[in-house]
Amino acid sequence: MARKITYMQAINEALDQEMTRDETVVVFGEDVVGGTGSPGEDDAWGGVLGVTKGLKAKHPNQILDTPISESAFIGAAAGAACSGLRPVAELMFVDFMGVCFDQIYNQAAKFRYMFGGKARTPLVIRTMWGAGIRAASQHSQSLYPIFTHVPGLKVAIPSNPYDAKGLLIASIRDDDPVIFFENKVLYSVEGDVPEESYVVPLGEANVVREGGDVTVVAIGRMVSLAEQAAEGLAQDGIEVEIIDPRTTSPLDTDTIFESVENTGRLVVVDEANPRCSLAADISAQVTQECFSALKAAPQMVTAPHTPPPFSPVLEDEYVPSAQRIADAVRETVGGRVGQPA
């Protein structure tokens, strides 16, 4: 039975239910409990924004605080995954991934390949991404393209509470390392989420809205902005089909290609910096596979090639807006919807 809960509560519930279902599921990271070893309240933090709050009381032996050393506890998570546990490590902000990148891209991602397919690495790294909370460029980047680039890693980027719960459960049950991207602006967004456990399969895009004129592929927080843009465009008779890939590795190119074969037009909305981004990747794949169907050049709506600015005015300009998405869609139709191109 579904009821409305937030994106943050959906993630907490997925962790809670998986820790109950399987006692090898363990959660650790900086302050995921909060206050361990110091006087005062136990479970004081539940993670820097409170996502894991309450799990300590329910699963006292499956959740623990770590020292402030990403290289140590992400390495520990990779090792634990190889030796029988299903660790879910929380790496506060994806911007901090640099200090433990070796453990991820050069170790965990390669175990399956190096050991002839015999090693399993059921590791999940939860991490926050995205601009919008005035936290400056060391806490605001959209670095999922870097992880999407690495073979052996899976990358999940939920855009709503329902997908957040189902994708996290899928990630925990998956036998490969998954980097799970949580958008901090979405944490307070509410949506219908079933009380029971369920799996949203990795590698299956969601067609958020159907339309025959332009395909808009939008990632994470960009999905709701694309929906806003589509509402306005529909008033002018432009019908947009919105695709949320949900995972960028594996990427459900079938659904994207099928849509572009129908619409002939593509806009990709990606909060990451433009070079070597998902916007660039998806545009390239569509151009190669659907070239004869295309009626206009694919458009990319991204952040500029700069770090996220600290100035609130500039930060608001930095993130793609519904207006910029609508402008890009209009660019692809050139005002000639319904006429032979």
Add this chain to the structure above:
Amino acid sequence: MSLAITKVGMPKWGLSMKVGQILEWLVDEGATVDSGTEIVEVETEKIAGAIEAPAAGVLRRRVAGSGESIPVGGLVAVIADEATSDGDIDAFVAEFQANFVPPEEGEEAGPSTEKVEIGGISLRYLRLGEGEPALVLLHGFGGDLNNWLFNSPALSEHRTVYALDLPGHGGSTKIDGGFKDLVDAVAGFLDELGVERAHLAGHSMGGAVALQYALDNPDRVASLVLIDSAALGDEINADYINGFLSAAKRRELKDVLKLLFANPDLVTRQMVDEVLKYKRLDGVKEALEALASDLFPEGRQMVVLASRLGEVQAPVLVIWGAADRILPLAHAQGLPENVRVEVLDGQGHSPHMEAANEVNRLIGKFLDEEGV
């Protein structure tokens, strides 16, 4: 103002409906309608349906055009006699619109479901209305109590209606069980709620459950309504069962669900989404596979009770869509004398959804005539 003015309001189909969108008007302004004439097609998030005229008269005013959305309870049309002046109609519409308050966004309007524990299994159900004997509604394979969204409000006007999620379905516990477990769950449900005697109505697989319960418990069943029911022959369209089990993506599932209806346009995005979300729940795959292998292995029905229909002491009504693409119309033919059969031309496997008004009338009339 004339008393002969009748409001045609936007109905509430199902618990979550907030607005309906006008799809197509079926009757012109100025045309005469009877009570029950379908006057306008309306689409909700879940499904499209027709609004019937609540009274005889002349359709004097269409308040909204195609594509416009009207909240539940809002004014859709006005029916009046010819003598009523246009001025009176204008005044009626103006007064209604001035006073009408649409339901608030997020407001919990209407009844909500409840749960009951029976032998370690939790069963979700919806209870509406008052009056004995109660009517118990049993959905088909892969369905849930929401399949009765067009029926339970109308049928509960004169009696208590229980719409039940069978084990493995909807909000009930997902068990790996067979046909017997479904029948036992219904028996346990009726015992637990203290329902001594009930009318049972089942669709498809739910019909087989209802019929088996009636054979096992003749004293507990006041009457039996079987809608495009399983267990009345051994043929079944295996494409539906296998497709329902295997479809993982929206488009695959949409094609499968179209088999349920004569008019495939009734399968909305929302309907496909809800079924897909159900199928993703832990335990559903195993539950449905267990049921399918017990009831429909290798494309045949294993439980066939047609020859025992004559043993049922309670009155029996069989309703069938002539264009059913899952269970053939032949299963409704050649049944024993004690069975009343109503065949609906042009209807598919789910007439209770697709021709809800007609099915509600047939069931209502049957229960009134046979009701004890």
